[in-house]
Amino acid sequence: MSITILFLAVMATIVAWWLSRQRLMAKPWLEEGAIGDFPDTGASSLPAAKIGLGVFLAVVGSLFALLIGAYSMQMNMADWRPLPAPKLLWLNTGVLILSSVALQWAQVAAHRGQMDGVRAGLLAGGASALAFLAGQLLVWQELTAAGYFLATNPAYAFFYLITGVHGLHLLGGLVALGRTTDKVWRGFEVDQVRLSVELCTLYWHFLLLVWLFFFSLLAFSPWAGWIYSVCYGLPR
Amino acid sequence: MVDATHGAVEAIPLAEVEDVELYHPKSWVTKYVFCQDAKVIAIQYSITAIAIGLVALVLSWLMRLQLGFPGRFSFIAAGDYYQFITMHGMIMVIYLLTALFLGGFGNYLIPLMVGARDMVFPYVNMLSYWVYLLAVLVLVASFFMPGGPTGAGWTLYPPQAILSGTPGRDWGIVLMLASLILFIIGFTMGGLNYVVTVLQARTRGMTLMRLPLTVWGIFTATVMALLAFPALFVGCVMMLFDRLLGSSFFMPALVEMGEQLKYSGGSPILWQHLFWFFGHPEVYIVAVPAFGIVSDLISTHARKNIFGYRMMVWAIVAIGALSFVVWAHHMYVSGMNPNFGFFFATTTLIIAIPTAIKVYNWVLTLWRGDIHLTVPMLFALGFIVTFVNGGLTGLFLGNVVVDVPLSGTMFVVAHFHMVMGVAPLLVIFGGIYHWYPKVTGRMLNDALGKFHFWVTFLGAYAIYFPMHYLGLMGVPRRYYELGEMAFIPPSAATLNIFITLAALIVGFAQTVFFFNLIWSLFKGKHAGSNPWKATTLEWQTPQTPPGHGNWGKELPVVYRWAYDYSVPGAEQDFLPQNQPAAKRAA
Numbered sequence: 034m035s036i037t038i039l040f041l042a043v044m045a046t047i048v049a050w051w052l053s054r055q056r057l058m059a060k061p062w063l064e065e066g067a068i069g070d071f072p073d074t075g076a077s078s079l080p081a082a083k084i085g086l087g088v089f090l091a092v093v094g095s096l097f098a099l100l101i102g103a104y105s106m107q108m109n110m111a112d113w114r115p116l117p118a119p120k121l122l123w124l125n126t127g128v129l130i131l132s133s134v135a136l137q138w139a140q141v142a143a144h145r146g147q148m149d150g151v152r153a154g155l156l157a158g159g160a161s162a163l164a165f166l167a168g169q170l171l172v173w174q175e176l177t178a179a180g181y182f183l184a185t186n187p188a189y190a191f192f193y194l195i196t197g198v199h200g201l202h203l204l205g206g207l208v209a210l211g212r213t214t215d216k217v218w219r220g221f222e223v224d225q226v227r228l229s230v231e232l233c234t235l236y237w238h239f240l241l242l243v244w245l246f247f248f249s250l251l252a253f254s255p256w257a258g259w260i261y262s263v264c265y266g267l268p269r
Numbered sequence: 270m271v272d273a274t275h276g277a278v279e280a281i282p283l284a285e286v287e288d289v290e291l292y293h294p295k296s297w298v299t300k301y302v303f304c305q306d307a308k309v310i311a312i313q314y315s316i317t318a319i320a321i322g323l324v325a326l327v328l329s330w331l332m333r334l335q336l337g338f339p340g341r342f343s344f345i346a347a348g349d350y351y352q353f354i355t356m357h358g359m360i361m362v363i364y365l366l367t368a369l370f371l372g373g374f375g376n377y378l379i380p381l382m383v384g385a386r387d388m389v390f391p392y393v394n395m396l397s398y399w400v401y402l403l404a405v406l407v408l409v410a411s412f413f414m415p416g417g418p419t420g421a422g423w424t425l426y427p428p429q430a431i432l433s434g435t436p437g438r439d440w441g442i443v444l445m446l447a448s449l450i451l452f453i454i455g456f457t458m459g460g461l462n463y464v465v466t467v468l469q470a471r472t473r474g475m476t477l478m479r480l481p482l483t484v485w486g487i488f489t490a491t492v493m494a495l496l497a498f499p500a501l502f503v504g505c506v507m508m509l510f511d512r513l514l515g516s517s518f519f520m521p522a523l524v525e526m527g528e529q530l531k532y533s534g535g536s537p538i539l540w541q542h543l544f545w546f547f548g549h550p551e552v553y554i555v556a557v558p559a560f561g562i563v564s565d566l567i568s569t570h571a572r573k574n575i576f577g578y579r580m581m582v583w584a585i586v587a588i589g590a591l592s593f594v595v596w597a598h599h600m601y602v603s604g605m606n607p608n609f610g611f612f613f614a615t616t617t618l619i620i621a622i623p624t625a626i627k628v629y630n631w632v633l634t635l636w637r638g639d640i641h642l643t644v645p646m647l648f649a650l651g652f653i654v655t656f657v658n659g660g661l662t663g664l665f666l667g668n669v670v671v672d673v674p675l676s677g678t679m680f681v682v683a684h685f686h687m688v689m690g691v692a693p694l695l696v697i698f699g700g701i702y703h704w705y706p707k708v709t710g711r712m713l714n715d716a717l718g719k720f721h722f723w724v725t726f727l728g729a730y731a732i733y734f735p736m737h738y739l740g741l742m743g744v745p746r747r748y749y750e751l752g753e754m755a756f757i758p759p760s761a762a763t764l765n766i767f768i769t770l771a772a773l774i775v776g777f778a779q780t781v782f783f784f785n786l787i788w789s790l791f792k793g794k795h796a797g798s799n800p801w802k803a804t805t806l807e808w809q810t811p812q813t814p815p816g817h818g819n820w821g822k823e824l825p826v827v828y829r830w831a832y833d834y835s836v837p838g839a840e841q842d843f844l845p846q847n848q849p850a851a852k853r854a855a
């Protein structure tokens with residue numbers, strides 16, 4: 034629950050910051066514009082697609098905050114049996130970081146107008162994201178082989194659920210990335226793909242952040258449990 | 270950006286808002302069925318929501334028949350009764366109210382009121398409706414599955430929701446969860462549109478503080494819904510896992526029929542947290558658009574500027590924010606820590622402050638206004654009274670010590686029906702009477718409308734007012750039949766018969782409304798473009814009903830706020846938002 038509250042606090046801060054710039058103290062009943070005289074609407078100069086993605090990330094963020102929040106809430110249950118974090122997850126995490134770095138590289142190239150860099154970045158990013166997903170499947174396989182099934186214990190179920198939801202989101206991102214790459218291949222100009230590249234990169238960084246958050250909770254769970262009990266010392 | 274030296278010459282500067290390339294329907298199918306025009310999507314949303322709402326209305330009749338005449342209707346068994354309760358609640362709250370306010374009113378009004386040609390992502394907007402329709406169909410399908418729809422109660426509390434004793438355990442619960450998941454996906458697509466359109470597609474001069482309160486209400490509710498629905502989504506996915514894959518997110522180790530189930534280690538309370546983390550904001554998701562719409566109705570029909578516009582905006586935002594930190598007041602009886610109860614009771618009572626500000630402002634808007642008792646105004650006034658009534662009992666129930674004995678009684682049923690059933694529905698009716706002339710170009714019949722209002726309004730009181738007394742007497746809710754209970758006098762049964770009759774009458778009276786909707790479509794008086802002499806942009810469109818792209822060649826320019834009514838010296842008694850100051854007889 035503390036994670037959910039934290040997420041809400043972040044959201045509230047963003048909303049408050051945005052509202053604070055919207056002249057909420059204005060007295061609209063006193064303002065009357067003559068012809069040709071009207072105030073700036075205060076709309077952002079960013080493209081609508083980017084704002085749309087931002088709002089969507091808030092929704093996805095809420096989703097993961099609640100999932101991870103529920104997970105951390107259950108960690109305090111008396112019969113909690115944490116999952117041993119498989120070593121392969123470290124490798125996967127590295128691959129996902131590489132994927133984000135590659136897309137960042139593509140974005141920088143897009144801003145410099147270097148189509149070759151964009152192409153290479155997108156391909157590397159897509160390939161490493163696929164490698165990450167394959168790695169996640171391997172982890173699932175490894176765990177089931179070792180007898181950690183979904184139905185065995187809520188801790189394992191949470192692991193499968195959260196990795197699954199995260200993987201599906203990445204898969205959805207790959208569709209968008211595929212379409213962007215396709216545009217690049219069909220010879221679009223750099224100006225026409227820049228926005229798509231930026232959106233993909235933003236989405237990738239976001240999913241990386243979610244993953245790092247969850248992974249740290251998983252890999253350092255005794256430690257996280259300790260933080261949890263400090264922050265959240267209220268008896269339940 | 271604006272060339273100020275020209276002062277008041279006619280030349281209007283070129284559109285700063287880029288004119289988007291409009292989607293053009295090529296065939297009948299893309300114009301009326303798979304249409305990307307927000308106005309058509311709004312009508313599709315509204316019709317679907319009202320249609321499924323009628324199903325829920327019939328379900329409520331069946332419940333009332335059972336409660337009024339227990340044992341008289343052999344086709345209502347205990348299991349059926351629970352299925353009726355569950356489906357009635359879920360349909361009314363989510364598939365009717367949420368969909369109608371945001372998908373219906375939101376789609377129609379946002380682009381018109383902010384002066385946009387359409388939503389910013391029309392294709393996604395279209396998908397939103399079709400996913401919503403799919404969700405409704407999946408829900409309806411559960412009626413026809415073996416075992417019928419789920420009877421777990423609209424809160425779907427585990428573990429009973431997926432145990433074998435609950436009706437609809439085989440298919441009903443699975444389809445219910447799947448339908449909710451679809452609904453949330455569909456809503457998210459629409460919600461992105463509503464938010465980004467308000468943020469980015471406002472026309473020139475339309476600052477946030479010049480937005481009509483309707484848009485503020487729908488906008489805030491959408492933001493809340495986007496953040497709150499994921500909680501229900503997560504909960505539904507987890508329960509689906511529990512039900513189909515045998516995980517134990519919500520399921521503790523338990524014995525059923527002398528048999529140890531394979532579940533272990535889960536927490537039923539976790540579902541309650543997730544559900545109510547969505548569930549409480551949900552109350553305000555249907556209330557806040559109602560607040561906004563009712564503000565505009567009152568201001569327009571009392572010919573007076575809204576009292577305290579800024580306060581109204583701040584109150585909407587404050588209510589939206591506070592609604593996220595009160596969810597556990599639905600869980601006072603779940604055995605949680607008393608300190609939590611204290612915290613949540615406090616936050617709950619704090620919400621009364623911005624809400625009361627809004628009520629005072631509505632009343633002060635009416636004060637010495639030129640009140641026209643049109644049908645929309647009647648519904649708006651009915652809303653204020655009903656909302657105050659329901660809100661006051663909310664203050665009782667927000668306190669732990671009062672809630673604990675009352676939470677299992679009809680008092681709660683009366684409270685939430687008043688505050689989030691009747692009150693928002695009155696606004697929906699008022700809104701339909703108000704905007705129908707814009708949607709169709711014809712007025713609804715006034716006499717039929719007034720009849721509809723009085724029967725609905727008085728009838729709602731006949732239904733829900735006595736329920737408070739039943740609740741205080743200790744009559745439990747959720748019970749299929751009361752049987753012999755020493756503390757319940759026989760008069761309670763008489764009162765139940767009265768309530769049932771009232772419910773039947775109010776339900777049947779709605780046929781007058783539907784008759785009016787259809788009859789007026791062909792025979793209604795022509796409305797003209799602005800029958801209510803309203804200031805907001807949707808009444809200033811070049812065509813009525815608004816054509817494709819809403820605004821003809823040029824987007825409107827906004828010079829003032831939305832509430833310039835009874836302006837001294839104006840040609841008429843109001844100034845539309847797109848009328849510049851120079852035109853006025855100074």
